[in-house]
Amino acid sequence: MASETRGRRSKVDLLPDPIRKKLDAGLRNGSIQQIDLLDEINALIKAAGLPEENQLSRAGINRYATKMEAVGKSLREMREITQVWTAELGDKPTGEVTKLILEMARSQLFKALLNQDETGEGADVGMIKDAMLAVQRLESAAMASHKREKEIRTAFAAEAANAAEKVAKTAGLTSDAVALLKREILGIA
Structure with a gap:
């Protein structure tokens, strides 16, 4: 019987976006019991005029909740790992972070290819390619952001140096002292 449903989308996948978003929010929130959430979602399905066979079952909502929790757990673990590595890398160039991400992707590809032999299922190369x-794209955006940040800092330093130069001249400092002060602010050796 399992082979008959393989590849078929679940009832949850077929729900209209507003109803599925309500289901997802209810599961994430956790303040409502699944049975109450099930009643609420089935009422929304009925109100939307969907056929009765589109109503969710207790087992179906439980499977979906379990799947969502597994995805959430993976995301939480990945965030923790990312925070550890980001703390380790600190303010090193974004290229280091990219190298780490690429190595993680290679590792996942290797695991997927190994699992292909064990499970008989093909590796999701499309997902890996998209990742x-x-x-x-993230690296490109990070580099653009880094470049823009440097430009802003440079402009700010120039403004501060010019303001300091005016104050220093008004205070009667020598031109050498003013030039030294300006070089220090601009970071010029």
């Missing part, structure tokens, strides 16, 4: 493209 690598996302990494490339």
Whole structure:
């Protein structure tokens, strides 16, 4: 029987976006019991005029909640790992972070290829390719952000140096002292 449903989308996947978002929010919130959430979602399905066979079952909502919790757990673990590595790398260039992400992606690809032999399921190379493209875009955005931040700091330093120069001249400092002060603010050796 399992082979008959393989590849078929679940009832939750077929729900209209507003109803699925309400289900997701209820599961994330955790303040409402699943049985109450099930009643609420089924009432929304009925109110939307969907056929009765689209109503969710207790087992179906439980499977979906379990799946969402597994995804959430993976995301939380990945965030923790990322925080550890980000703290370790500190303010090193973003290229170091990218190298780490690429190594993690290689590791996941290797695991997927190994699991392909064990489970008979193909590795999701498309997902890995999309992830690598996302990494490339993130790196590009990080580099653009880094460049813009440097430009802003340089402009700020120039403004501060000019303001300091005016104050120093008004205070009667020598031109050498003013030039030294300006170089220090601009970070010029």
